[in-house]
Amino acid sequence: MESHTSVVLSLYRHGVTRENQEKIYIGWTDVPVAEEGIDLLMKTKANRPEAERVISSDLKRCVQSADYLFPEEKKIYHKGLREIHFGDWEGKKADELSKRKDFATWLEDPENMRPENGESFEEFSTRIQESWEMIREWCFQDGVKKIAIVSHGGPIRQLLTLLAPAEKPFWEWKPLHGQGITLYWQDAEAFRRGERCTSLSAVPIMEKENG
Template identity: 75%
Template sequence: MESINGVELSLYRHGVTKENLEKVYIGWTDVEVAEEGIELLNKTKLYRPEADRIIVSDLKRCVQSADFLFPEDKKVYHKGLREINFGSWEGRKADELAKREDFSAWLKNPEEMHPENGESFAEFSERIEAAWEMIREWSYQDGIEKIAILSHGGPIRKLLVALAPEKKSFWDWKPLHGQGMTLYWADREAFRRGERCTSLSAVPIMEKSNG
């Protein structure tokens, strides 16, 4: 592959699932990508950047999405890149949970409250930070220039909060199912230190029109 000198990191959210469409909480629940998700992934595949290293959440919806986006490439599966664990709320719709006081409290303050028998935001954050630190150091040591991570909305938001050139809150980031964003570091040492990237751009899902 042609050298880019710096480091390029593409972050992809898995293709949409039936449960996503039905607004069901599925943090660690292992479900498949819906037909609608496959269609968009196939569009994204046409224009996504190449990658020297592909790291994927080990849940089925991410594994399937990675196989659609990078069908011929070797993947590394990492449990640390899973979505937040919603505990007893897994598999339930928001309207089913609406009368619960703990759910209402979580909606108002998700960084302090946590799902029954699930992960707190602090636990989730520590897990994602540890996974990223491992990926970053491993990729730097191996001289990897183009990295792809295929994960879920929460982990991608967490990485963007820490790495994007523009500072935004966790909830201000809106990663879309089946689509991606590419972060670029012109300075490899800045990448190794975990600093913010130089630039960020969307992975296109359609050809740019002329003019």
């Protein structure tokens, strides 16, 4: 990859699931995309940037979303791009968990409180950063200039915290189900060094035409 070559990275959050709609915690729980999620993914697909390499979380909702967004492209599945593991809270509704003292503490201080038998925020952040460093170097070495990652809300927030041109706290990023954000680097060497991108923009949603 020549140093003057620009790099484009698009980050997509998987399509919404029934569990998302019902406010059920599903970090590593393997569930499919809901019908409503498929419809929005198809609108996003109509206007998304091209990708030479598509890398997805290995969980079903991301695998399916990657197939809808990139039906013709080969996909690579990476466990490191999974959502944070919610441990004993997996599969439970927020209303149900609200009675637990540890859940209330986590809501107040999620960066320092670990879900029971789950993953701490520090472990999650380290996992995402290490996965990204591997993907970045791999793409640079292979001369890949157009990259797409299909993942979950947490990993995308973490990647934006690391890579966005302006620094913002993790919780201020609001990636939307079935939609994407594209990051641009003017210089591939800056990309390889792990520097923040030059600019970013939302992937526009193409509304369906009549009928």
